[in-house]
Amino acid sequence: MAGRSAERGPGRYLYWSERRVRAVAEEIGLSLERGWQWSFTLSLPMTQFQIGERTRSQSRLRTSQRLLRRLGPLAAAAFDGPPPVSYAQGVGHVEFAEFVGSYATNKAVLCHIRTRCHEGRTVDIVLFGSAEHVEGFRPGDAIDDGWVSSAAPAIEELLRSRGTENTWQWDDDQSRAVEALKIAVRQGEQHGGAHDGRPWTRGYTLGHDRQAQWCAEVYADVVLDDSRWANDLAVDLGLNDVHRIVIGAPLWIRALRTDTLVRYQGGTNSRLRRLLGRRRSAVPLNYQPLPAGRTD
Secondary structure, eight states, X not given: OOOGGGGSSSOEEEEEOHHHHHHHHHHTTOOOSOEEEEEEEEETTEEEEEEXXXXXXXXXXXXXXXXXXXXXXXXXXXXXXXXXXXXXXXXXXEEEEEEOOSSOTTTEEEEEEEEEOTTSOEEEEEEEEEGGGBOSOOTTSSOOOSXXXXXXXXXXHHHHTTTSOOOSSOOSHHHHHHHHHHHHHHTTOOTTOOXXXXXXXXXXXXXXXXXXXXXXXXXXXXXXXXHHHHHHHHHHHSOSOEEEEEEEEEEEEEESSTTOEEETTTTSOHHHHHHHHTSTTOOOTTOOOOXXXXXX
C-alpha cells in the first residue's frame, strides 16, 4: 500500500479524472463539496473574526488522500485475496500509450503496470482512460502506425459496461483479459521489428514514469488458468509469468518525483523516431531500464 512517503514531496499528476474521482466519492458517501470555513480579517484599528461559506480549495493531493482513506481495504494493493477487487492502488513503474479502438482512435490512453502479489506471482494491471486527462505528454510523442488489435471493440464494450457485457468472440473473462494485455504490450508493433524491451520503437507508445502512485476503478479481475495460457503467452508475448490480469479505469496517476517521467519521443518527430528506433543505439531521453527481476 502507498505509504506516507508517497503523500509527500512535490509530485506531479500525470493523469487526473475529476469526473471519475467525484463519481467514486459519491458512491462511497464522501462529500467533496463546499463547507463552512473560518476566515480571518484584519481591520484597523481593531481585529475582527468572521465566519462564512465559501468554496473550499482542495488540492488534488488532499482529495486523493481523503478518497483513499474512505476506500480503505476496498482499494486493493497486495492482490493476495481472490478476485474480483473493486478498486486498486499502488506505487511503481507505469507505462503510457495511446489506445486505438473503433471510435476512440488517438483519443484514449492506456496504462500498463506490472506488480507482484506477496507470493511473488505477477499481476498485470491494464487501465484505459481519456487522453484529455493526461498531462506530461504532447501531440507527436507517439508513432501513429503499427499493429492494432481486432479485440479493441470488445475492450471498449467492457469499459462502457463496466465489465457487465461481453458480446464478442472473446466470450469468457480470461480470453478477453488476455486480449487487453496483448494490447498493452504489443499494440504498435512493426512487422519484423525487434521490440522486446524497447517499447519506444512501437507505435502509439508515449513514455513511462519510474515511480508513480496510482489508483483505479476495476471492471474486470481475472486469475488465469496456467494450463490454458502459459504456452500461448510465452510464445505470443514473451511473458511466461502472467498470472492475474486486472482491467479498469484510472482515477489518478501521480509522479512522486519530478525527474522520473520519460517521454519516448525525446524531442524528435515521429518519422525520425521510428528510424532511430530500429537502431540498437536508440534510447529515449533519460531512459533508465529497471534492474533484472524488478517490476517497480
